[in-house]
Amino acid sequence: MNKNxxxxxxxxxxxxxxxxxxxxxxxxxFSIGNGAMGQRANFEEDYSGSTLQGSYIGGIYYPDxxxxxWWKNGYPEYFAKVLNAPNWIGIHIKIxxxxxxxxxxxxxxxxxxxxxxxxxxxxxxxxxLQTGEEINVTTxxxxxxxxxxxxxxxxxxxxxNFSGTIAYTPYIDAGIVNEDANYDEYFWKILEIYDxxxxxCILSKTLKTExxxxxxxxxxxxxxxxxxxLQQHTQKLEKKLDYTxxxxxxxxxxxxxxxxxTYVSSLNETPDNLVKKAFQNVxxxxxxxxxxxxxxxxxxxxxxxxxxxxxxxxxVKAQQGIRFNIFQLNQTxxxxxxxxxxxxxxxxxxxxxxxxxxxxxxxCIPFYMGTKDASVAKNLLLYRYNQLDKAIENAQxxxxxxxxxxxxxxxxxxxxxxxxxxxxxxxxxxNGAMVYGIYNYVNYTQDFDYIPKYGLEVMIAIARFWYQRVxxxxxxxxxxxxxxxxxxxxxxNVNNNFYTNYLAKWCITYTVDCxxxxxxxxxxxxxxxxxxxxxxxxxxxxxxxVADNMYLPYSEENQVYLQQEGFLDKEIIPVxxxxxxxxPINQKWSxxxxxxxxxxxxxxxxxxxxxxxxxxxxxxxxxxxxxxEPITVHESSLxxxxxxxxxxxxxxxxxAYELYLRTARLDLDDYNHEVEEGCHIxxxxxxxxSIVQGFGGMRVWDDGKLTFNPQIPKEWKSYSFKINFRxxxxxxxxxxxxxxxxxxxGEEINLLEGNSKVK
Ligand code: BGC
Numbered sequence: 001m002n003k004n005x006x007x008x009x010x011x012x013x014x015x016x017x018x019x020x021x022x023x024x025x026x027x028x029x030f031s032i033g034n035g036a037m038g039q040r041a042n043f044e045e046d047y048s049g050s051t052l053q054g055s056y057i058g059g060i061y062y063p064d065x066x067x068x069x070w071w072k073n074g075y076p077e078y079f080a081k082v083l084n085a086p087n088w089i090g091i092h093i094k095i096x097x098x099x100x101x102x103x104x105x106x107x108x109x110x111x112x113x114x115x116x117x118x119x120x121x122x123x124x125x126x127x128x129l130q131t132g133e134e135i136n137v138t139t140x141x142x143x144x145x146x147x148x149x150x151x152x153x154x155x156x157x158x159x160x161n162f163s164g165t166i167a168y169t170p171y172i173d174a175g176i177v178n179e180d181a182n183y184d185e186y187f188w189k190i191l192e193i194y195d196x197x198x199x200x201c202i203l204s205k206t207l208k209t210e211x212x213x214x215x216x217x218x219x220x221x222x223x224x225x226x227x228x229x230l231q232q233h234t235q236k237l238e239k240k241l242d243y244t245x246x247x248x249x250x251x252x253x254x255x256x257x258x259x260x261x262t263y264v265s266s267l268n269e270t271p272d273n274l275v276k277k278a279f280q281n282v283x284x285x286x287x288x289x290x291x292x293x294x295x296x297x298x299x300x301x302x303x304x305x306x307x308x309x310x311x312x313x314x315x316v317k318a319q320q321g322i323r324f325n326i327f328q329l330n331q332t333x334x335x336x337x338x339x340x341x342x343x344x345x346x347x348x349x350x351x352x353x354x355x356x357x358x359x360x361x362x363x364c365i366p367f368y369m370g371t372k373d374a375s376v377a378k379n380l381l382l383y384r385y386n387q388l389d390k391a392i393e394n395a396q397x398x399x400x401x402x403x404x405x406x407x408x409x410x411x412x413x414x415x416x417x418x419x420x421x422x423x424x425x426x427x428x429x430x431n432g433a434m435v436y437g438i439y440n441y442v443n444y445t446q447d448f449d450y451i452p453k454y455g456l457e458v459m460i461a462i463a464r465f466w467y468q469r470v471x472x473x474x475x476x477x478x479x480x481x482x483x484x485x486x487x488x489x490x491x492x493n494v495n496n497n498f499y500t501n502y503l504a505k506w507c508i509t510y511t512v513d514c515x516x517x518x519x520x521x522x523x524x525x526x527x528x529x530x531x532x533x534x535x536x537x538x539x540x541x542x543x544x545x546v547a548d549n550m551y552l553p554y555s556e557e558n559q560v561y562l563q564q565e566g567f568l569d570k571e572i573i574p575v576x577x578x579x580x581x582x583x584p585i586n587q588k589w590s591x592x593x594x595x596x597x598x599x600x601x602x603x604x605x606x607x608x609x610x611x612x613x614x615x616x617x618x619x620x621x622x623x624x625x626x627x628x629e630p631i632t633v634h635e636s637s638l639x640x641x642x643x644x645x646x647x648x649x650x651x652x653x654x655x656a657y658e659l660y661l662r663t664a665r666l667d668l669d670d671y672n673h674e675v676e677e678g679c680h681i682x683x684x685x686x687x688x689x690s691i692v693q694g695f696g697g698m699r700v701w702d703d704g705k706l707t708f709n710p711q712i713p714k715e716w717k718s719y720s721f722k723i724n725f726r727x728x729x730x731x732x733x734x735x736x737x738x739x740x741x742x743x744x745x746g747e748e749i750n751l752l753e754g755n756s757k758v759k
Contacts, residue, residue: 006668008316011117013324013668018110018125020049020103024676027052029667030114031348031679032121032141035334036148037085037263038347040678041112041121044091044139044155044259049103052179052676055085056347056354058340059267060211061412066419067182074398075419080412082343082354083187086174086202086215088261089141091155092242095133096164105129116327119145119301120294126160134160144293145300145334149268149281153259154290163250170219170259171242174202180350193241194275195234200241201278212266214274218282222256223247260285267339304330307722307729308371310691314717321664322691325684326371332681335368335376338383342682349678355410355417356383358430359682361437362607363638366444367685370692370723374445381441384434385454390414392461398425400468403533405461407434422492426485428469431462432503436611439510444700445726452518452525459511460533466504467543470550478551486563488604489636490586490594494564496553499608502561506612508547512540560627563605570598574630584635584672600632602639610642613649614701622650629655637666641686641694648694648711656694657713663687692721696732708741710734 005022006029007014015026030041039055063078093100102125110125120142128134136158143151157166174190181187187207194201201216221228230245247255262281264274285293308326312319332346342364343354360380369377384391384407391405394416398406408416409423409430418424438455442448451459470479481504486497515535519526529535553562562568575583582588585599606628609616616624625646634640644659662671664687667679692698697709706725710732712718718735729744 004669006320008320010316010319011115011323013114013116013320015112016110018102018107023047024050024052025670026112027054028348028675028678030112030121031328031331031346032114032119032143033331033347034143034145034148035330035332035336035340037143037151038331039089039143039151040348041114042087042089043102043123044089044141044153045093045137046099046101047103048101052349053084053087053176054347054349055087055089055176056082057085057213057263057265058082058337058347060085060206060213060265061209061354062178062187062206063208064178064182064185064187068419072421074425075421076416076424079182079353079410079417079419080355080415081178081180081350082347082412083206084176084178084350085213085263086172086176086188086204088151088172088215088217088263089153089259090171090173091153091257091259092169092171093157094167094169095129095135096131096162097167098129098131098133100127100129100135100137102127114327116323117301117305118294118298120297133162133164136160140290140294142294142297143331144297145304146296147281147285147293148334149262149264150285150293151261152285152290152293153257153261155257155259157255157257159249159251159253159255161251164248165246166249166255167244167246168257169242169244170217170257171240172200172202172215172217172261173240174204174215175239178350180353188239190239192275193236194279195236195241195243196279198232198243199279199282200234200243201275202239202241203275212271212274214262214264214278216262216264216275216278216282218260218286219243219245220258220286221245221247222258223249224254225256258286258290307724310688310719310721312716312719313735315715318661318664318716321661321668322687324668325664325687328679328681329364329367329684329688333364333368335372335379338379338386341380341383344680344682345678346681348681349676351677353410353412353417355412357410357682358433359638359685361433361440362611363641363682363689364685365437365440366693367688369441369444370688370725372724374441374447374727377441377445378447378450381438381450382454384437385458387411387414388458388461395461395465400465402464402468403461404464404468405431405458406465407431407462422485423489426483426493427489428465428484429486429497429500429503431465432500432507435459435462435507435510436503443702443704446704448517451514452522452529456511456514456518456525456529457533459507459514460529460535463508463511463543464539466507467539467546470504470546473551476551477549479546479549480551486604487602487607487636487638488563488600490597490599490601490633491564492595495566496551497564498553498561498605499563501550501552502608502612505547505550505552508543512544512547515540558623558627560624561605561608563600563628567598570596572598572631575599575633576630583633585633586635587673598631600628602634602636603632603642604628606632606646607642610646613646613699618650621646625650625652634659634662635672637663637672637680637683638686640666641683641690644690645694648690648697651711653695653711653713656690657715660687660690660694660713663690691719692723695719696721696734698723698732708732710739712736 341356395406647656720733
């Protein structure tokens with residue numbers, strides 16, 4: 001059963017009524033962030049029920065010692081994890097000496113809102129304590145986009161039925177642990193605790209990686225909307241700094257606590273400046289005040305929406321879904337810092353360690369290219385370029401030579417972190433996604449200069465990997481790739497996974513094409529690259545021989561490429577015949593049973609057809625879709641979006657719609673029964689693609705030409721989206737009866753084949 005408690009609304013995520021069982025799920029769904037840092041929607045006041053406290057700073061990680069049952073040579077020593085950072089949001093509240101805790105008091109009229117248009121989170125509720133006192137609480141909190149080290153809270157308590165004392169203790173707690181720590185270790189060392197007037201700071205250092213972080217807070221207060229000064233009682237504990245204040249109140253009084261918080265890290269500041277900058281940040285935030293900061297927040301989000309909003313008329317759940325996805329992607333990554341990337345859970349949870357996966361190149365780059373300036377996608381590519389040496393080292397560790405690179409499955413700093421052999425050593429298709437990302441970027445932006453400056457070195461190293469990873473089969477008279485895991489992780493150690501072989505072949509030919517182009521048009525770069533890589537014409541010739549003779553498993557009988565050799569030995573039973581009680585199979589079946597079944601976790605052959613659609617005829621796409629969709633369980637969040645796009649491209653609009661809803665509302669409706677752990681951020685870019693490339697039919701072909709082929713599900717009155725295409729913002733509008741294209745300044749541009757124009 002899906003939880004399905006989120007109230008549909010066009011611009012907000014809404015929850016009404018308090019249910020302890022939903023607290024952890026809502027902490028994920030209502031998360032806030034600004035690309036540089038983010039946090040789960042934990043309560044400011046105490047909560048003794050089940051909760052996952054989480055606040056994260058982009059790029060601040062810890063190498064947690066690997067834990068595996070059976071060690072295999074080649075496993076990485078550690079798994080880099082984005083660290084749960086000191087908590088600056090907390091405020092203990094005591095009403096006549098009783099602690100406010102929503103787990104123990106009666107909660108009435110609970111409402112929570114994540115306002116996506118303006119970028120803030122709020123709650124309101126009445127709490128009746130065991131001792132009878134009743135208060136009404138409203139809170140608002142945001143992480144500033146304009147000042148990306150700052151967050152702010154407005155916490156208001158209205159006294160409903162008593163006279164007495166409210167004591168409140170804002171604090172910074174650096175005694176924070178990662179729930180997913182492998183050995184229950186504490187990852188921080190506290191260096192110093194600084195107190196001051198209504199302001200304080202904890203300077204801490206991550207163990208091993210030695211990142212320094214200054215976490216500061218500043219508080220101010222108002223009683224019945226008038227600022228008040230209060231006596232501060234300071235308590236410095238080993239890992240915590242708290243200030244207690246007290247106010248006498250009577251029925252009808254309104255007390256407001258403003259709390260400003262900041263993280264300043266050694267990623268951005270010199271060590272001796274950290275504490276000073278942290279104090280400065282919170283002082284300035286307080287001077288500006290909550291309401292002014294909130295206004296800048298609204299403006300900043302408006303700018304984001306101006307170039308990225310998708311409007312769906314006539315289907316509020318679909319509308320809420322797509323805005324939620326666009327919102328969360330922006331909260332995770334804004335694209336201004338090439339050291340950062342997009343973790344599959346962003347800043348909404350700990351699973352996947354906040355690290356970088358192939359998801360970025362395969363799914364996220366199109367979203368950032370379409371909604372932002374080209375520099376954002378370029379930063380994502382540079383992240384991998386900057387990690388090329390580590391990828392070469394990683395391949396060396398596995399026995400590859402001559403500058404071959406294997407990019408990691410999971411990484412924070414370029415080193416491999418994953419430690420399951422069938423993925424670490426076998427899910428090598430990820431290497432191809434690195435090249436596909438470069439191709440996609442260059443083709444979309446026409447910034448070919450990227451290739452000679454950065455891309456080609458990455459591509460050469462990857463071509464070298466494929467060349468060494470294949471072997472010649474004299475039985476088949478072809479090159480084969482043995483012992484791999486394709487995108488479908490429900491099959492391991494297979495031979496000749498179609499997607500992997502096809503991608504390897506394509507990587508080589510694309511690399512050679514680019515080399516030829518660079519040789520002719522960028523002679524200086526060419527000489528530099530040849531000098532550093534020592535690439536010879538003979539080597540390129542050998543690569544091409546492999547590409548030309550790559551084996552691709554095919555069934556003549558079914559006229560489809562096979563996911564891997566031997567796939568047809570399986571008993572093919574459609575997912576529709578699986579009892580509901582047996583799904584999701586990854587929670588209900590043994591791994592062994594999954595491996596032997598025909599069920600596909602996520603798009604695999606179809607992932608390849610999605611990437612290289614132009615290489616296949618419509619009939620081929622239909623045949624493959626009809627073969628693979630019925631046996632795909634979509635138990636990876638990355639799957640429904642790819643199938644949605646392909647369904648649309650073969651004119652199965654209603655199927656595309658069904659798959660669209662699944663991807664767009666995956667977290668809001670908790671399809672995979674795991675939203676408590678965090679949201680599926682990277683697949684949200686897939687949701688965006690489902691509209692733009694799926695229903696909108698947008699394609700940028702190999703010759704760089706842009707086309708659209710819009711269709712609309714019957715449930716929608718209309719939809720429209722914006723695309724930043726080579727610096728021009730193009731709006732596509734499609735209703736049940738019309739289809740229009742606009743550009744920002746109303747100029748006509750040649751857009752569609754067959755002389756259709758943008759109006
Ligand atoms: C998927 C991978 C993906 C990872 C992170 C896994 O469940 O199978 O393809 O990279 O999640 O999103």
